[in-house]
Amino acid sequence: MTLSTPTPVRKIEIREANEARILEAAEKVFALNGYKGAATGDIAREAGLPKANVHYYFKTKSDLYREVLTHVLNDWMSAASTFEALDDPAEALRTYVSAKMEFSRKRPYGSRVWAREIMSGAPVLDNFLSTTLKTWLKQRTRIIRRWIREGKIKAVDPHALLYMIWATTQHYADFEQQIIILNGGKALSDRSYRQKTEQVVELILGSVGLNGS
Template identity: 40%
Template sequence: MFVSKDKVLEGSIRQKNKAIIFDAAKKEFVTYGFKGASIKRIAERANIARANIHYYFKDKTDLYQQLLSNIIAVWNRDYDTLNVDNDPKEVLSAYIRAKVMHSKNDPDASRIFASELIHGAPVLNEYLNNDFKVWLNSKVMIIESWVKQGLIDPVNPHHLLFLIWSSTQHYADFNVQVVAALDKEAMSDDDFEDVVTSLTQIILKGCGIS
């Protein structure tokens, strides 16, 4: 199927503009929460006209929903290469690193997601009971296959994933507590590398992987 250069350019511009709006929206939602956030301030943060936001999003709820969907899509993409033929040590190590780096490079995304869940997931409820379960069950089946093949110790796949999610996202969601405990103003690149090394060692050892 032929796609014109104009269509490609239009798609590229749309993607770029939405990314700018998403970045501004993350800061707004983290600062004020969903109820307190305003499209006016998001436009000011993005340095674009308010009408431009409404060109891509119907209202604040639509923007918030699409932002959450984008966050989830980015996170899930890091694990979509997982299949039964993968080496569990390589896969789990790469996933732990990716999740820690998300906490380092995009902490606001994790905080927005955590806030949504803490408030009962009013926007994500349908996703959690449908697409999320399908995605999660496919990963659980692969971890169970590793156990059956003797590649890892018998572990509950759900709790293994919960552990990875909670431990890695802790450094975004509770960063204020972390830097206070470490007696630092902020975490350095070396600190995050230490997080990757420590969590990888702890989690792999817990799975019986040397």
């Protein structure tokens, strides 16, 4: 029996499945070693494919890296969009911090790829940061200022507050290994993580003068 021509549908399925596997593997390897430190061979091994296939689907390492960053970015922004201009700042902050903590739990590698990209000087994310993220920050800053004006929260520096939220929530992804070691070598259970999330929410709310649920 000779090879029959595969249907276009089947081809597309294969492509999508392989691209997804490679992207997932790449996110992990870039997270652990950074862009320069990541070898396409490592990514291929992690994905369970020959090295040549990685280059077949993504051409260059740089292209693959940009794709990974784009995916992380989309999910990061998706969590960011939960910060809304609600009347109740406690509710808004609680929702946002929880979404960021969930992102850290579900995409720890993605968070680290982001962190490493920034620590390398943000060569690829530079444009995103100075446009999309800057606009986002300006809008949320306005919301926070309004809450302060209306006497709903303490007078705090909005940037300092948002940086604290980002830093604290992302710490649970980026420094996961340190947290595990300090926890006696055991990873946080889903239950413990939910409690930590609640604690982080309470600390953030307290920092702007909003007390206990």
